[in-house]
Amino acid sequence: MSKRGDNNKCDNKDLLAVRDALEVLNGKWKLQILIAVLNGTKRFKEIAKEVDGISDRMLSKELKELEMNELVKRKVIDAFPPIVEYSATPHTKSLHPVVDALKTWGYLHRKKIIGGVKTETGNAG
Amino acid sequence: MSKRGDNNKCDNKDLLAVRDALEVLNGKWKLQILIAVLNGTKRFKEIAKEVDGISDRMLSKELKELEMNELVKRKVIDAFPPIVEYSATPHTKSLHPVVDALKTWGYLHRKKIIGGVKTETGNAG
DNA sequence: GTAAGCACTATACAAAAGGTAAGTAATGAG
DNA sequence: CTCATTACTTACCTTTTGTATAGTGCTTAC
Numbered sequence: 001m002s003k004r005g006d007n008n009k010c011d012n013k014d015l016l017a018v019r020d021a022l023e024v025l026n027g028k029w030k031l032q033i034l035i036a037v038l039n040g041t042k043r044f045k046e047i048a049k050e051v052d053g054i055s056d057r058m059l060s061k062e063l064k065e066l067e068m069n070e071l072v073k074r075k076v077i078d079a080f081p082p083i084v085e086y087s088a089t090p091h092t093k094s095l096h097p098v099v100d101a102l103k104t105w106g107y108l109h110r111k112k113i114i115g116g117v118k119t120e121t122g123n124a125g
Numbered sequence: 126m127s128k129r130g131d132n133n134k135c136d137n138k139d140l141l142a143v144r145d146a147l148e149v150l151n152g153k154w155k156l157q158i159l160i161a162v163l164n165g166t167k168r169f170k171e172i173a174k175e176v177d178g179i180s181d182r183m184l185s186k187e188l189k190e191l192e193m194n195e196l197v198k199r200k201v202i203d204a205f206p207p208i209v210e211y212s213a214t215p216h217t218k219s220l221h222p223v224v225d226a227l228k229t230w231g232y233l234h235r236k237k238i239i240g241g242v243k244t245e246t247g248n249a250g
Numbered sequence: 251g252t253a254a255g256c257a258c259t260a261t262a263c264a265a266a267a268g269g270t271a272a273g274t275a276a277t278g279a280g
Numbered sequence: 281c282t283c284a285t286t287a288c289t290t291a292c293c294t295t296t297t298g299t300a301t302a303g304t305g306c307t308t309a310c
Contacts, residue, residue, distance in 0.1 A: 014160075018157065
């Protein structure tokens with residue numbers, strides 16, 4: 001009866017919530033873009049630099065989806081070579097626990113698996 | 126030293142950690158499978174039922190990758206129609222904060238965006 | 251006029267992820 | 281023998297993602 005006190009279990013509704021989150025945050029780039037923007041308002045090229053490896057095409061696409069979900073705010077400044085600034089919204093900021101948990105787990109995982117991996121070629125099965 | 130107190134910012138190393146986590150957890154299904162297993166040891170078909178929509182092909186594939194990363198433990202019981210049990214490991218359990226953050230944010234997002242969306246076809250006034 | 255820079259957009263094509271359907275091995279029910 | 285069951289594997293197809301290249305509109309620098 002005490003579902004509230006037990007956050008280590010997921011019922012069906014919880015599963016749905018995770019699916020919703022995953023749908024918005026899925027893919028290789030979205031979280032990384034969000035982190036860049038969470039660290040401060042940035043222009044297109046600046047995000048591209050921070051999210052190393054992403055192409056203009058992908059960044060443009062992801063930014064649009066993120067905007068639709070109110071996870072970035074786009075501001076066009078009417079200047080000579082165009083200036084477009086992307087910034088975090090309150091909704092983006094609500095992602096901090098997710099980013100933080102992922103970050104913490106990333107370090108943990110690196111220690112446990114990546115750092116202590118048996119050589120790919122040397123395991124006798 | 127001061128980094129400890131400020132978990133709202135990500136430096137380059139933190140970014141890398143998030144990328145590591147994303148690499149292991151990426152895709153539509155991994156977290157959902159992990160949640161199913163975190164809720165208790167289960168057989169192949171049981172996971173398939175809980176992670177609604179996944180195909181045998183995908184489940185098999187994902188389970189393998191998860192096993193390689195020590196996120197599920199596979200136990201074969203030598204019985205007549207095969208019995209294979211998948212269970213959580215200590216490493217899986219370390220994912221609880223991630224799952225929990227994602228779950229919480231999923232609810233939040235549903236309220237904010239999915240629940241309060243303007244109708245796609247009928248927003249003319 | 252030519253070149254460079256910004257924030258995109260468009261096109262073509264390759265690669266990866268995901269979906270669907272069918273097949274495999276072993277065994278008990280009919 | 282056929283059907284059903286379990287845990288997968290295989291083949292084929294579509295969608296998404298990634299790479300490379302070129303172009304738009306505007307302005308400064310040469």
